[in-house]
Amino acid sequence: MRNFKTLWPFLREHKWMYICGLIWILFTDIFQLITPRILGNVTDSFQDGEIGFRGLLLYTLMIIGISLGVAIFRFLWRWFIIGTSRKLEYHIRNKFFAHLQTLSINFFNHHKTGDLMAHATNDINSIRMAMGPGLIFAFDSLFLSIVTISILLSINVKLTLLSLIPMPFLILIVVKVGKLIHKRFRTVQDAFAKLSDRIQENFAGIRVVKAFVQEDLELKRFTKSNQYNLDTNMKLVKVIGVFHPLIEIFASLGFVIIIGYGGRLVMLGDISLGDFIAFYSYLGLMTWPIMAIGRVINIFQRGAASMERINTILFERSEIYDYSDIIDDHQIQGKIEFKNLTFGYTKNNPVLKNINLTIEKGQTLAIVGRTGCGKTTLVNLLLRLFNTKRGQLFIDGVDINKIPLAFLRQNIGYVPQDNFLFSTTINENISFSFAEVNQEQVEEAARVSQIYDNIKDFPGGFDTLVGERGVTLSGGQKQRSSIARAIIKDPRILILDDSLSAVDTQTEEKILQELKKLMKNRTSIIISHRISTIKDADHIIVLEKGEILEQGTHEELLKNDRLYNYLYQKQLLEDKLESA
């Protein structure tokens, strides 16, 4: 229950909805409990032979009236409590989402999307179940059984006690067998998961299966899983098959007692036939709450477990935030300095070592190197996706840790390696940084990044949807779109992280020319595998295993005749091969 503390603010704000809702349940139950009494009274009137059509009409109307009352209060409690639980769901999901947004990239590297999705769907759902139906079941069954038992006692103590003898057994069965069912249900789910895994593995490894002619053996294995799935299901069926009839028997035992013993009491004049009928009906009302006990326990257990998992995420804090000594009025010009920077994602495993580098405002820096040499890490630090130690990275002479995070990122235009686009229109993707789409700006940015003509050719133009239900963009088109998305911000610093790899050389040339015009007086950082992309940069550094191996201009590096020259020669060969 401690886990649910997270919900306090919401619950306090909506306490009246809950309190009223519980009151409506109370009313519903009271009204519900009147009907058997009426039937009892009708019976007695018949017995006494003193009922007339007027009396009958009165009773008839009373039954209709009461059912209207029950209906209204039922509607109300549904609306008040279930409705509020839906609102709670909405509220937690918003909270969860907003919190995810505050967490660092590091967090997302360590949490699988699938797991986070499970939290957002299953866990939030079971919390809602606990705070909605769970609450209702618990309260309703508690209230209904207390009142019913009191009424029964008022009719005849001995008959009540006798007819309630099966109840403790019933509760025992519901709780015990309920637990067993839950356990077997778990096994069933487990067997199903195993079956899925087996199928998944078989299809994923179908090449090996076929190459080694293992089809028959695989089928045997599958059959085993399939059989196991069937067996566990039947095991569950066995318990369920016993459970429901058993409950019915125990619930009906009360009726056996009423007929056998209650009938005798009527004949001896100890109770009236009306009491007998009322008793019979009230006992019928008792069965439901008892059956609900098992369910209530289950719902709350699952809700609590889910709440705990959600809390773990909600209590997670990002390590990237604005420190207290941030400088508010810093204007970013674009000078970047790395001073003896060393960085690693884990301790004792530096990815970047002793980087010393100054990029003047207006310069273009190019970074080359093999996969895994630390190029992207360098950029990640500049975006402060990860923290650097103080005194190692400066922008315009100010330590990056002192620059407000939002402000820093606002001034950087970033084109990532993986070209992530959202599944909205191209327009919205390009103007991602703005609240409103400015068509002129979007088109201008699209022209610079050489995607304008492609977009115009799409059936929906700039309003074409990207992704599953729209046009699927090619790798190059995606790259160019994300370039447009970055430059539309008019950033002081532009970073291209290997973002021209899928663009052909001619288009690349054009883009680079346009960018050169645009980025005059601004700082650019270009990471690339292709030498052709970067040869015109003001300064080129070659990274190898986290260190600067060599640096200079294209010509200087060629003369140097080390890795840069090697990579260059290799690419010349590749080009030749391509045209062979």
Added chain:
Amino acid sequence: MPNFHEEEILGKAYDSRLMKRLLKYAKPFWVYFLISIILLLFITGIQLARPYLIKIAIDDHINAYNRPYLVFDNQTLPDDLDEMGVIYNDKRYIRSDEIDITQFSGVPQNQIIYNKGKYYLIPGVIDTDNSFTVESINNQFIVKSGDIEYTAVPLDGTVLKVFREKDANAVYHLAIFFLCILLGGFVLNFGQVYILQWTGQKIIFNIRQELFTHLEKLSLSFFDSNPVGRLVTRVANDIQALNEMYTDVLVNLFKDIFMLAGILIVMFQLNPKLALYSCAVLPLVIISTVIFRIKARQAYRRVRVRLARLNANIAENISGMKIVQIFNQERKKFKEFDNINQSYFAATRQELMAYSIFRPTMEVISSLGLATVLWFGGGEVIRGHIQFGVLFAFISYIQQFFRPILDLTEKYNIMQSAMASSERIFLLLDEKEGISNPAQVEKLGQTQGLIQFKDVWFAYNEGEWVLKNLNFTINPGETVAFVGATGAGKSSIINLLSRFYDIQKGQILVDNKDIKTLDKSELRSKIGVVLQDVFLFTGNIKSNISLGNANITDKRIREVARYVNADQFISNLAKQYDEPVTERGSTLSAGQRQLLAFARTLAYNPDILVLDEATANIDTETEILIQDALQRLIKGRTTLIVAHRLSTIQHADKIIVLHKGEIREMGNHQELLAKEGLYHKLYQLQYKEEFDTEAELA
């Protein structure tokens, strides 16, 4: 399986074409279905018995007190009646239901009457259906009914016990009888559930077997175009959805029908007029249920669609979180999400509204039914046309009447999703096998390993030729290396030899036999394939070498592992050959996986070896082991290698240089280098590095 992208598309609830096929799977089990249905018939009967038993208890016993008693004294009592009735005040009272009172016209009749919680004995008979009064005057009770007056004797518990002994016993027996029925019902119920569920499970077990077996036969091109996740969903989840159709719909449909029919029959049998009145609310029930179903379905669908959108949005935001944060657009994205979340919330509210209105409405309608029965039935009781117990039974039955109707409409939803699932399943089952064996297979037998490609043309997709007019011969025992840039068609050649794909033009021959005439299983068993990306199955090292083949002994496993140098790293594992391995095999390095794949291939002792060399970074030590193992593997076997390593190429008997799907050069290493053609360039680009880079960076 996180398939939050897959939106549920619901179509028709009934499609005779699909239904016919679905029923075909149920056909072998018809006996079980029949038994299950028959059992249901009994179970329904038992469920309907309770109100009826209560009716009997009330009308025949509890309320039977007011039947006239014949009063005999010892003189007037005929001999054959001295076992009957009860003795009270030295007189024998025999109730009219024990004896035919018309035969004893001279015998005085007494009656027990009930008023305000008390029983009285009167020396005569009145009509208790008409109103009467009991007045207490000077310790005497006077009963007045119309003009008739009797002096009543109040009966206390002990006297009543005497009079009602037989009724009490009868009711007691009734209770025992009820208990027996319950126990019988318990057994029947369990039997029914068990048989039905077993049948359902067995059917979906069979469908699953069929689908899996079928999919297993399909060609690789099918798997290329169908994501694994989707196939898993079909075999696992979609088939699961059918279970409910076989159990809930197919059989429990009868339950609801039996129930409805049973209630109607009992009601009509009890009192046709009252039964008709009871049915008056039926149209209301049906209309409101149908309206609700339509509304609920719309609401449900809206909820599903919006939930799918919501989940897709969350998933997208999680994967795009980096971009969102870098572009500082958390607030904008949150607003977007909030909108979607709100629209989902609104949809759930609409759904809630539909339910909140419907359930109570049904309650009211049910009460209307009850009121109708009470009004008309009560009237009949007042008029003395029916007994009170009948009224009671009607009240009980009318309250049970609505359940089956509600349940019936629920079947619609189950049917709908079952139809959608079965459509998808049948679509897969109808998929053609792709690569099939010829009607008359040729035996390959002992294989020499002569391989010929004659004018081979091949495309994965029509028109996009991957291999163009390929011609080459590989002699038995030869090792041939295929080199070329990415996409040159090297891997395709490997795929074709094992007949994973069929060529469009030309011929591929093994030992002078066209592979299309061979049994593909036999062909594949002769060819050992080692792929670049080694796939490991969940299990242990042992099972990954033998692939679970019982013919490969532990001894053999160790032998082959030792032979391909895998033994060394396996011995270092905690559980050695029993070390558990997972699908992705993350605990093993790329090099170790290669060695394991070698061992696996060798264990099957193929005549022809096909190898796609790993390009992944492998540490030098393992690299040496791999090279050594490779040399041993290819010895004496016809070998085709997609080569990435210089040493492999140098050792090859023949090198085939592929470029854009065509053979450009052929020969051995020295010959080709001397040519200074394509191979020369490739060599400089891809293989020279192995020599140069180390020196370069030193």
